[in-house]
C-alpha cells in the first residue's frame with residue numbers, strides 16, 4: 672500500500688471519488704461502503720440547517736425590531752419627544768397620530784399606517800399634520816373622539 676497512514680488513504684479515496692469516478696461509480700461506492708453513514712450525515716445536516724434557519728430568522732426579526740425602534744425614536748425626537756396629550760415620554764408607549772385623520776391617504780395608501788407612516792412623517796416633517804400620542808390617548812381619541820385627559 673503506497674499510503675503512509677490511514678488518513679492519507681482516506682484523503683486519496685475522497686479525491687479519487689471527487690475527481691476520477693463517475694457519478695454512478697460514486698453512488699456505487701457510497702452504497703457499498705457507507706449507505707448507513709450517509710443517511711446519518713444527511714439527517715444531521717438537515718437538522719443543522721433547520722436550526723440555523725431558525726437562528727437566521729430570529730436574527731432577522733430581531734434586526735427588524737431594532738430597525739423599527741430606531742425609526743420610531745427618530746420620529747419621536749423630531750416631533751417633541753412626548754405624547755402631545757398627556758406628556759408620556761416612554762418610547763414603547765408612543766405612536767404616530769395624524770392630526771387631521773388619515774384623510775388624503777386612502778385606505779390602501781401604504782404610508783398611512785405602521786412603519787411607513789413614520790418614515791413619511793420624518794421625510795416630510797409636518798408638525799401640523801403629525802404628532803406623537805401615547806397608545807392610551809391615541810386609542811381613546813380613536814374610540815370616543817376625545818381623550819379624558821382633555822376633559823377635566
Ligand SMILES: [Zn+2]
Pocket residue numbers: 754755756757758759804805806807808809
Ligand atoms: Zn398620552
Ligand SMILES: [Zn+2]
Pocket residue numbers: 756757807808818819820821
Ligand atoms: Zn390623553
